[in-house]
Amino acid sequence: MSEKLLLECExxxxxxxxxxxxxxxxxxxxxxxxxxxxxxxxxxxxxLKTFCGIVPPLGGNVRVCGESLENWNLRExxxxxxxxxxxxxxxxxxxxxxxxSLGRSPYSGMLDSRSVEDDAIVQKSMxxxxxxxxxxxxxxxxxxxxxxxVYLAEAVAQQVDVLLLDEPNAFxxxxxSRALFRMLRNLVENRNMGIVVxxxxxxxxxxxxxxxxxxxxxxxxxxxxKNARAEGLFDWAEA
Amino acid sequence: MSKVTGQGSPFxxxxxxSICFAVLxxxxxxxxxxxxxxxxxxxxxxxxLNALAEPGGEDVSHRIFWNLRVPRVVAAVLAGSAxxxxxxxxxxxxxxxxxxxxxxxxSSGASLGVAIxxxxxxxxxxxxxxxAASVGAFAVTLVxxxxxxxxxxxxxxxxxxxxxxxxxxxxxxxxxxxxxAENLQVYVAWGMGSFGRLTxxxxxxxxxxxxxxxxxxxxxxxxLNAARMGDDFARGLGVNVSVARKCVxxxxxxxxxAATAFCGPVAFIGIAVPHLAYMLFKTTNHRVLIPGSACCGxxxxxxxxLFPVSVPLNAVLSVVGVPIILYVMLRGSKERV
Numbered sequence: 064m065s066e067k068l069l070l071e072c073e074x075x076x077x078x079x080x081x082x083x084x085x086x087x088x089x090x091x092x093x094x095x096x097x098x099x100x101x102x103x104x105x106x107x108x109x110x111l112k113t114f115c116g117i118v119p120p121l122g123g124n125v126r127v128c129g130e131s132l133e134n135w136n137l138r139e140x141x142x143x144x145x146x147x148x149x150x151x152x153x154x155x156x157x158x159x160x161x162x163x164s165l166g167r168s169p170y171s172g173m174l175d176s177r178s179v180e181d182d183a184i185v186q187k188s189m190x191x192x193x194x195x196x197x198x199x200x201x202x203x204x205x206x207x208x209x210x211x212x213v214y215l216a217e218a219v220a221q222q223v224d225v226l227l228l229d230e231p232n233a234f235x236x237x238x239x240s241r242a243l244f245r246m247l248r249n250l251v252e253n254r255n256m257g258i259v260v261x262x263x264x265x266x267x268x269x270x271x272x273x274x275x276x277x278x279x280x281x282x283x284x285x286x287x288x289k290n291a292r293a294e295g296l297f298d299w300a301e302a
Numbered sequence: 303m304s305k306v307t308g309q310g311s312p313f314x315x316x317x318x319x320s321i322c323f324a325v326l327x328x329x330x331x332x333x334x335x336x337x338x339x340x341x342x343x344x345x346x347x348x349x350x351l352n353a354l355a356e357p358g359g360e361d362v363s364h365r366i367f368w369n370l371r372v373p374r375v376v377a378a379v380l381a382g383s384a385x386x387x388x389x390x391x392x393x394x395x396x397x398x399x400x401x402x403x404x405x406x407x408x409s410s411g412a413s414l415g416v417a418i419x420x421x422x423x424x425x426x427x428x429x430x431x432x433x434a435a436s437v438g439a440f441a442v443t444l445v446x447x448x449x450x451x452x453x454x455x456x457x458x459x460x461x462x463x464x465x466x467x468x469x470x471x472x473x474x475x476x477x478x479x480x481x482x483a484e485n486l487q488v489y490v491a492w493g494m495g496s497f498g499r500l501t502x503x504x505x506x507x508x509x510x511x512x513x514x515x516x517x518x519x520x521x522x523x524x525x526l527n528a529a530r531m532g533d534d535f536a537r538g539l540g541v542n543v544s545v546a547r548k549c550v551x552x553x554x555x556x557x558x559x560a561a562t563a564f565c566g567p568v569a570f571i572g573i574a575v576p577h578l579a580y581m582l583f584k585t586t587n588h589r590v591l592i593p594g595s596a597c598c599g600x601x602x603x604x605x606x607x608l609f610p611v612s613v614p615l616n617a618v619l620s621v622v623g624v625p626i627i628l629y630v631m632l633r634g635s636k637e638r639v
Contacts, residue, residue, distance in 0.1 A: 117534055141540030154397070154530035157586040165531070168524055169540040175523040175589060221539075 076122035098268035166220030386599025389572030403558030407467030411442025439559025518553025570623030
């Protein structure tokens with residue numbers, strides 16, 4: 064794991080008015096997968112949205128690849144950080160290939176054209192996530208497992224440094240969840256990226272992630288995955 | 303635009319799209335020629351070439367050609383493409399397959415302008431019906447833009463637009479209730495829609511308004527392509543959603559407003575044609591759908607314009623438009639619209 068810091072924040076305060084989570088100090092290194100855990104409504108999704116700039120922070124700031132998010136325009140942000148949400152509605156008629164190709168949108172011109180290089184990146188992303196066999200099928204017709212891979216392929220095509228995933232295994236069975244987390248490990252190791260993944264599964268967090276961050280009662284605590292249980296990070300789940 | 307025709311672009315790679323465009327373009331040219339030569343006074347090919355060769359000719363056939371037939375073709379092509387692109391953009395922004403220029407009250411705004419001019423006796427001077435319709439459509443556009451600034455969610459904006467449309471329709475009804483029978487007749491005739499009202503002097507004005515509307519929509523293609531996945535998703539791809547949405551709304555309003563001002567409230571093209579374009583081109587990429595819808599809209603308008611003038615344009619378009627919408631709805635019950 065390299066020490067290059069991809070995502071940093073200090074004393075970050077997030078929420079929509081009243082603070083949901085306060086004083087979050089966190090850094091994500093290249094090649095690292097961090098699990099984000101906590102009860103429903105604890106602020107996991109809001110924290111992820113604040114990391115990528117969709118929700119402005121109430122206090123503190125977020126730095127991506129050493130640069131404050133505020134110093135970048137939306138398109139520059141999209142070159143470095145992406146949030147993947149599985150709960151997004153799949154529009155009728157849009158095919159898998161068309162959707163994965165949207166990942167190249169931050170690099171396109173005003174008329175949203177795609178170069179030969181863009182098409183090659185889209186193709187490689189589909190191959191990496193093993194979705195090219197159903198590239199022409201409509202997104203709305205896919206199973207949950209297939210769709211989660213397609214959503215990841217789109218984010219991979221975006222070629223970001225930091226990937227944020229909001230409950231990617233929410234709709235997946237055990238084998239597909241395992242395959243997904245293995246894929247995340249594969250991505251950070253081969254693509255020089257860092258991943259923060261929110262999940263409700265302690266087992267996958269401990270098995271596949273390097274560190275675990277728990278958001279509980281407005282505070283965020285973080286520990287290496289192997290020490291998380293001993294340090295009492297899961298006490299909220301057992302109450 | 304160099305990348306558009308470059309290797310790997312959908313235009314060259316996807317034969318289906320190229321063939322569809324070629325067929326549509328050919329059909330449009332044929333319908334344009336048919337519109338030019340058919341009517342109460344029949345034109346032969348020689349007359350057509352003669353009129354084209356001498357634009358300043360003073361004889362009757364020249365005048366019929368340049369003052370009646372050419373504006374009619376231009377009106378059909380511009381109104382058809384403008385309404386289709388406006389409908390496509392609105393359906394995408396609101397993620398609602400039954401959205402169209404009428405839904406946001408833009409066409410109602412034009413109707414209100416005309417109702418005020420014709421029925422309430424405020425003549426708008428030499429502006430006439432056309433000016434009144436433009437003012438009405440533009441006023442509604444401004445209100446919609448103001449509403450768009452207040453609501454960040456597209457679905458709330460859609461409801462607000464619908465309510466505003468009802469409000470304007472109610473105002474029109476109130477004006478109609480207190481008007482004289484003769485004026486009412488003129489208003490009802492305007493409401494039936496026609497491509498025959500455009501004069502040769504107004505062609506440039508109409509074309510200019512459509513060009514501005516198309517440019518605003520085309521400049522927001524990145525947003526339109528991502529918008530179906532939701533505003534947050536589009537933001538995540540680096541799209542400035544609030545600016546892009548305003549550009550699309552303004553562009554769609556200008557397109558629908560101009561078409562209504564020059565041709566009356568022409569129904570159905572805005573709702574039906576985007577679905578036709580989806581079915582033909584089988585893509586959700588607006589780089590294809592915008593020109594595709596424009597071509598389909600122009601063709602449908604030209605075909606409807608070929609029917610005898612005595613049959614109201616809106617009646618012809620509805621007869622064509624309703625089966626298309628029903629077909630899409632029936633398909634939707636099988637594959638989620």
